[in-house]
Amino acid sequence: MRPVTYARPAGVAEAIAAVAADPASAFLAGGTTEIDLLRLGVTRPDALVDINDLPLAELTELPGGGLHIGALARMTDVARAQPVTRAYPGMSRALLLGASEQLRNMASMGGNLCQRVRCAYFRDGTSPCNKREPGTGCSALEGINRGHAILGTSDSCIATHPSDVAVALVGLDAMVHTDGPNGTRAISIHDFYLLPGDTPDREHPLDHGELITAIEVPPAGVAARSVYLKFRDRQSYEFALVSVFAALRVEDGRVAEVRLALGGVGTRPWRAWRAEDHLAGTPATAESFAAAADAELSAAVPRQHNAFKVELARRAVVRGLTQAMSGGRS
Ligand SMILES: Cc1cc2nc3c(=O)[nH]c(=O)nc-3n(C[C@H](O)[C@H](O)[C@H](O)COP(=O)(O)OP(=O)(O)OC[C@H]3O[C@@H](n4cnc5c(N)ncnc54)[C@H](O)[C@@H]3O)c2cc1C
Numbered sequence: 001m002r003p004v005t006y007a008r009p010a011g012v013a014e015a016i017a018a019v020a021a022d023p024a025s026a027f028l029a030g031g032t033t034e035i036d037l038l039r040l041g042v043t044r045p046d047a048l049v050d051i052n053d054l055p056l057a058e059l060t061e062l063p064g065g066g067l068h069i070g071a072l073a074r075m076t077d078v079a080r081a082q083p084v085t086r087a088y089p090g091m092s093r094a095l096l097l098g099a100s101e102q103l104r105n106m107a108s109m110g111g112n113l114c115q116r117v118r119c120a121y122f123r124d125g126t127s128p129c130n131k132r133e134p135g136t137g138c139s140a141l142e143g144i145n146r147g148h149a150i151l152g153t154s155d156s157c158i159a160t161h162p163s164d165v166a167v168a169l170v171g172l173d174a175m176v177h178t179d180g181p182n183g184t185r186a187i188s189i190h191d192f193y194l195l196p197g198d199t200p201d202r203e204h205p206l207d208h209g210e211l212i213t214a215i216e217v218p219p220a221g222v223a224a225r226s227v228y229l230k231f232r233d234r235q236s237y238e239f240a241l242v243s244v245f246a247a248l249r250v251e252d253g254r255v256a257e258v259r260l261a262l263g264g265v266g267t268r269p270w271r272a273w274r275a276e277d278h279l280a281g282t283p284a285t286a287e288s289f290a291a292a293a294d295a296e297l298s299a300a301v302p303r304q305h306n307a308f309k310v311e312l313a314r315r316a317v318v319r320g321l322t323q324a325m326s327g328g329r330s
């Protein structure tokens with residue numbers, strides 16, 4: 001047994017000060033990741049600062065379009081909010097396909113962005129793992145790596161980022177708003193997730209004590225017909241082997257605008273920039289979609305057990321774009 005202190009401040013400044021003052025402390029939101037890892041001995045905070053009383057749970061529509069989503073808004077509430085289902089159906093679907101109803105009722109948007117990887121070697125608390133204990137090695141490289149990443153990997157870490165909604169947010173160019181010991185800042189979601197490189201223990205650019213306060217989703221007309229498809233070993237309560245967020249606008253039979261992001265294959269929620277470049281102005285056909293997927297996946301580095309993800313991702317991209325083209329119908 002390890003003693004852990006618990007505090008529940010009512011104000012943002014107080015919460016930030018409490019965590020910033022103690023290098024071994026952590027924020028606690030829904031607790032659906034943090035408490036698991038604490039029990040497993042993977043993280044060892046000596047103080048938990050519960051942020052659930054902070055006024056950060058609102059979802060509002062912005063005057064010029066777009067959404068402001070408080071970091072403490074629950075996954076379920078965001079998924080079912082009318083501005084989300086109307087203007088960003090792919091994001092709503094990404095939320096609803098994550099975890100289980102009970103977990104979604106507890107889990108916050110800020111916590112979702114900061115959830116840790118599901119790599120079994122990371123979570124067992126004992127195997128060599130550069131993410132948990134820098135410099136110890138990566139057990140997944142030569143181990144069971146069926147669920148691991150094929151894009152953005154390094155020799156230090158090949159774990160996939162597990163969040164579904166982060167894939168949609170990457171496709172939507174979201175901004176992450178924070179407040180911390182050094183003041184407020186807005187971080188593009190594209191800069192929020194760091195590639196593992198040789199420092200896989202550092203997953204995002206937040207300073208210790210820096211709190212996510214909100215996520216801003218900019219307006220995007222194309223997102224009104226967005227889709228999110230998730231392919232996994234069972235239909236619920238499971239992380240993605242491959243997932244796709246896709247939004248597409250076609251004019252005169254050609255791709256006029258496209259957003260494409262992948263989950264389950266990257267060490268971070270993966271924006272498929274190469275595929276998007278490839279698609280610009282091409283005929284909106286299954287052949288073009290497959291060629292775009294090939295362009296993106298040409299950078300893939302498959303390992304012993306996860307090579308199937310290359311073909312699965314290729315097919316998922318074609319299906320996602322095809323469904324997006326028909327307004328979400330298959
Ligand atoms: C069985 C199971 C299945 C799951 N399946 C899926 C799935 O299919 N798809 C999916 O996307 N997710 C899935 N999840 C993960 C789940 O979505 C996350 O656990 C959840 O979103 C985390 O939110 P939370 O509020 O509970 O965060 P917490 O557990 O409270 O915190 C998680 C981390 O974020 C930090 N944190 C929390 N809030 C903030 C903030 N505002 N600012 C800065 N740091 C913060 C905490 O310090 C902690 O490090 C699953 C989880 C479980 C347990």
Ligand code: SF4
Nearest residue numbers: 119129138157158159
């Ligand atoms: S893939 Fe990453 S998280 Fe998994 S064992 Fe290797 S270093 Fe650790």
